[in-house]
Amino acid sequence: MNIVVLIKQVPNLTDELDINSAGTDLDHDALQYVLNEWDEHALEEAVLAKEAAGGAVTVIGVDTTGELDGALHTALAKGADKAAKITGDYPRGADSHTQARLLADAIKGLSPDVVMTGVQAADDRDGQIGPMIAAHLDLPYVGVVTGVEVKGGQAFVRKEYAGGLMAEFEVALPVVIGVQAAHQPPRYAPVSKIRQMAKTAKIDEIAGGEAAGSGSTVRRMFKPESASHAEMWEGSPEEVAEKIAALIAEKGLLKRDA
């Protein structure tokens, strides 16, 4: 079984995010990148599927940050067998239409049985990479998936619906799957293994075509503007307690028994 996992890096949300001077994007110079959390789950689910049914996992992404190698080495340390990156002149955090086109072209030649990717990513909240690639390659797509089992030339896929409902799909291969969560927490890659991969592993480089573009542009990016502020009360616990009691009385939030 040939599994292909599509990954991308997103801004590290632990850091404070700054807007660029044009006010249309994040200030990418002030950012650190981490692997998209949902892609980490896609990779885990792929490695679990390989461990269960055999095969090989290939990890591939569009290198828009110049730092994708680190993420690919980590994926290899976690159990992926091959890694590839698509290179070209792309803006950091290139839009999902562009990435979908590039990835679809690249994975055609890999003849995958299963393509897995994160169901969404924190940077664009688009959730379209999976569906668009399925459309480009004319393959079925199932999204918001929390478990994949491959047997007898078919994939059995568990999908999460709203309201706590689950459904199980039977899909013919090849298939594109948008992973919400792996059925186990993503494994840890020891740094010594990652460093070993960085020294020894070969990353295939694929020259990508032109950026397709999404047909839309960001007019303005801004931080949420707060409408009102919380008031912080200082003082001893007794003083604060008195203020709370006074406020409750003033607003009539508690009724005394007659």
Place this chain on the structure above:
Amino acid sequence: MAVGLDKIQPEKITQKEHFVVEGMDISGHWNRMFEQRVIWDYDVEQLERVTALPGGESLNWCYGCGKCTTVCPVDIVGDYSPRKIHRKTQTGIDLFTSPDLWLCTTCMNCLRVCPKEVNMIQIMPAVREQAVLVGNVPPELQKAFEDTAKHGNPLGQPQRKRADWVKKAGTPAPILKDLKRPVDILWYVGSYPSYHPRGIDAACAAARIFNALGVDFGILGVEEKDDGDSQRLAGEKGLFEMLAEQNIAAFNKYEWNRMVVTGPHEFNAFKNEYPKLGFQRPIAHYTRFLVEHLDKLKPMLKKPIDLKVTFHDPCYLGRHNGEYDAPRELLRAISGIELVEMGRCRENGYCCGGGGGGMWLDSFTKEHTQMRLSERRVREAVEYGADVLAVCCPFEVSRFEDAAKSTGNDKLIVRDILELLDESMRG
């Protein structure tokens, strides 16, 4: 059935009806005996898996005297000691997957008393490293590893904000990159003093004291990373090496004469582990550094602190590096303080539970012991009538404050020595 009983070979159990020893007939119903015990009744494969590892060899040297069991801080709150580990492994228990693997805090009290020099400070990291390589890591520890790898600190805080604490100090702590000149002292602040709310209190106190003493110092700010040594002891050697390379590059980038370190773990790392990677420079823990300035510092300590204070020796300052006196000299320099010693002090000091990765195994350790080591320790401080438990390791303030609350000893005040000095200095 007890472990190993299935391995007893019945044909070796003999009962002789008539038995004469050196001409004396000792026949009787009682003389049922086993032949000489064959210790290879046990499959020693598990023991050999440990001793085959570089660093794991000395587990085989144990002759079961049990001296370690009496001093092991984990055994005091649970059922665990190096001797027990040796025996269990000898009888076929797999240490690589046993919960026992994660309980050792590398406090070194066992090695201090061991006549055979069985070295758990080498054995445990060696076995843990193998466990980490196959993905067998308790989830809370894994989180700390991931945070350290991603953010350069185990608290998962942004690297960019590593020097944000300085804003709270009300005094400068110049960053070497901006200073653009050599300094006398490179102050390595450390992760917990940079990010943990109670650690920041100690960092601010240190900055005020250094400035009051006129110390020419600088910090690395965002170029500083966690030292990584506790992660190494918890089995993540690669992470340690990566951080050490980054830190050494940052240390070598600037000109300075001597490094002063806030935490004993970092002090130990730079003094004893980084030299193996080519970094060897003069290092001092802040307690020794301040004792050297005591003539100048003492007249500044104006406000008496009229409290009974006991001091908790950090394992990595005391046992690992032989420094017991400097912290006590600083406490004695503050007028009003009555210094009382706990039973377990100095060379036999108890462990707070935070070393060797224990800092990030709190829930795990709690599941496998009767109480936290920190809880045992605050109870001891209270037993000795202390008002204040003084510490000088950034792991300890939050550990002991939490333990004081969880054991109902809220009245016990936990303070870093830096905070006590600063309080006395500020009047």
